[in-house]
Amino acid sequence: MKKITSLSQDKILQVNKLILERIHSKLPLISEIAKYILSAGGKRLRPILALSSAKLLNYNQSSNQDVYLASAVELIHTATLLHDDVVDNSIKRRNKKTANEVWGNQITILVGDFLFSQAFELMVKTNSLKVLQTLSNASSKISEGEINQLQCKNNPETTTEEYLDIITGKTAELFSAACKSGALIASNNTNQIKALEIYGKQLGIAFQLVDDALDYISETPKLGKSVGDDFKDGKVSLPIIISWKRGTKDEKKFWTRVISNLDQNENDFNKAKELINKYDGIVETYAIAKSYSQNAVDxxxxxxxxxxxDGLIEVADYTISRIN
Amino acid sequence: MKKITSLSQDKILQVNKLILERIHSKLPLISEIAKYILSAGGKRLRPILALSSAKLLNYNQSSNQDVYLASAVELIHTATLLHDDVVDNSIKRRNKKTANEVWGNQITILVGDFLFSQAFELMVKTNSLKVLQTLSNASSKISEGEINQLQCKNNPETTTEEYLDIITGKTAELFSAACKSGALIASNNTNQIKALEIYGKQLGIAFQLVDDALDYISETPKLGKSVGDDFKDGKVSLPIIISWKRGTKDEKKFWTRVISNLDQNENDFNKAKELINKYDGIVETYAIAKSYSQNAVDxxxxxxxxxxxDGLIEVADYTISRIN
Structure with a gap:
């Protein structure tokens, strides 16, 4: 992502500065936790998308609505991560202990709420009701996606459609809203706004497909979180859905035991990976991700x-390159 | 609250209808949980304050910005309750099991996020950036108040100032923002807007002081939640602060054991009530609440x-009458 990062570098520095200002609270613990998670080295992909979408539509670079917007998007994302990690009981994120692991669930839930509210305060500073509408709607859909995911947990019979619906909600809606909002502050051209909204949505779906596949093939340091986390948690993603659908009666019994009943032995993760490869679960997930990434470029x-x-195309390429 | 309720009855019916529409989701479980908590018979005090503040400043009753605003305020409040109950591990609210008790923490956190996002979508429909600014700022302060409360838990040395800071954040900011926002959609008169903002803040502080005192003197059905919940949880409120400050060395030892160490026996709650009464903890809390309520009226x-x-004055009277 060299091209897109260098193109938005100045603005990203402003985003980082603004976020640091916003997370300052009279309560030092809030600032401490917020700094901890925000400085954990995320790629700032969502703010980059918002900034670049505005720039593509010739947004006046001496104005700063785009910085408010991009910071708000990153704070929504961060708030979501905090709540996700509580809900999933996650221990590791970006190669560091999660906030809930360090400070406990209670405070992590509330700091998530704080960051979410700060995100809305920043959105208001864009002075655009359309941006506020777009991002508040995306927030609703993120929660719906997360709830949908929780309901499909431990159920290997989840369909591909249900799964795509989940990742659209939990990931692609915010990618899409970031791009659309960036476009909205720069232009009134509905075709261009729509095109960037679609780019973000397709890119987000590709991104999450790859992320879910990586849980079965990556190394822990590369992935940031522990490999096999989804498996241990009984989370159902496309590689499992594919292997379940094509599996024999005995293989279905295996999936029921490890995913539905969470009755897992030491060697089960390797067995799961074997079955996924037997039915090309990763290869097909990658192929589908590639087609979404291509839709984004189109x-x-x-x-x-x-x-x-060119930078936005590079992001689409980067998204799927992570799997190789 | 007969007067104020009858004055806003038509609008409150519209608020209830709008909220029901908003909490409809493609995921039935979201609607089910949201309905469960929203139909648990709250007094709709915060939306009534928003509606009445607008009406006091001659808001055009055939418009419906006030209904959007009042619904948003109730949804923020409801989202906060859901997260609070998870954080406090509460079992009962409004004489019903809490959502976390029925559906578990994970889904309750996420439904709270959903309702919070829905609140923002409704706020956007007021088309007022000033309203959005006021309510998003209040949301930040609510989270700060909750975090502050969590940090002071189990600490009987919490000062009166710290305690007032906590209840201002967690309760009075939303009362105040509800009144101010109602004023903002009706008028540009800064003195009148400021007056209603102050009314709401003072009322909210009085309300929470009484609520906290009730935990030591009410009966469970009247209180909605279980009496003694704060005590069991080691939550420090004014009656305890007063008794701690004036307590003997032995009494301080008692408070340290039951509040800091949460090492509680069957008879400790009665002992706590005795010590609170010995130092007029309830009487003084009530007197302070009365003075805040009077500030609101002033x-x-x-x-x-x-x-x-007259209706708004009635609310101030009602707030402190709950203790008799």
């Missing part, structure tokens, strides 16, 4: 070639 | 006498 076809457009 | 002095003003 959505940009209405724009003239330029550095920012 | 803030209304700039308004001509009218039915709505």
């Amino acid at each position: 959505a940009l076809s209405i724009f003239e070639s330029c550095e920012v457009k | 803030a209304l002095s700039i308004f001509e006498s009218c039915e709505v003003k």
Whole structure:
């Protein structure tokens, strides 16, 4: 992501500065926890998307609505991560202990709420009701996606459609809203706004498909979280759905035991990976991710070639390259 | 609260209807949980304050910004209750099992997030950036208040100032923002807006002081939650602060054991009530609540006498009458 990162570098520095200002609270513990998670080295992918979408539509770079917007998007994402890690009982994120692991669930829930409220305060500073509508709607859909995921947990009979619905809600809606909002502050051109909204949605789906596949093939340091976390938690993603659908009666028994009943032995993760490979679970997940990533690139076809457009295409390529 | 309730009855019916529409989700479980908590018979005090503040400043009753605003305020409040009950591990609320007790913590956290996002979507529909600013700022302060409370838990040395800071954040900020926002959609008169903001803040502090005292003197059915919940949880409120400050060395030892160490026997709650009464903990808490309630009434002095003003004065009286 060299191109897109260098194009938005100045603005990203402003985003980081603004976020640090916003998370300052009269209660030092809030600042401490917020700093801990925000400085854990995320790629700032969502704010980069918001900034780049605005830039693609010739947003005046001396204005700073885009910085408010991008910071708000990152804070929504961070609030979501805090609550997710509580809900999933996660121990590791970005190669560091999760906030809930260090400070406990109670305070982590409340700091998540604080960051979410701060995100809304920043959104208000964009002075755009359309941005507020787009991002508050995305927030609702994120929660719906998370709840949907929780309900499908431990159920290997989850369909591909249900799974795509889940990852659209929990991941792609915010990617899409970031791009759309960036477009909204820069332009009134509905076709261009729509194109960036679609780009974000397709990119987000590709991103989450790859993320879920990585849980079965990556190394812990590369992935940031512990490999096999989804498996241990009984979370159902596309590689499992594929293997379940094509599995024999005995293999289905295995999945029921490890995913539905969470009755797992030491060697079960390797067995799961074997079954996933037997039915090309990773290969097919990757192929589907690639097609979503291609949809994202296609959505940009209405724009003239330029550095920012090249950068956005690079993001789509990067998203799927993580699996190789 | 007969007067104020009858004055806003039509609008409150619209608020209830709008909320029911908003909590409808493609996921039936979300609607089920949201309905469960929203239909548990709350007094709709905060939306009534928003509606009445607008009405006092002659808001056009055929418009419906006030209904959007009042519904948003109730949804913020409801989202907060859901997260609070998870954080406090509460079992009962409004004489019913809490959502976390029925459906578990994970889903309750996420439904809280969903309702919070829905609240923001409704706020956007008021088309007022000032309302959005006021309510998003209040939301931040609520989280800060809750975190502050959590940090002071189990610490009987909490000062009166710290305690007032906590209840201002967790309760009075939303009362105040509800009144201020109602005023904002109706008028540009800064003195009147300020007066209603102060009314709400003072009322909210009085309300929470009484609520906290009730935990030591009420009966469970009247209180809705279980009497002694704060005590069992080691939550420090004014009656305890007063008794601690004036207590003997032995009495301080008692408070340290039951509040700091949560090492409680069957008879300790009665012993705590005895010590609170020995030092007039309830009487003084009530007197302070009464003075805040009077401040609230005084803030209304700039308004001509009218039915709505009488209604708002009635709310201030009601707030402290709950203790008798």
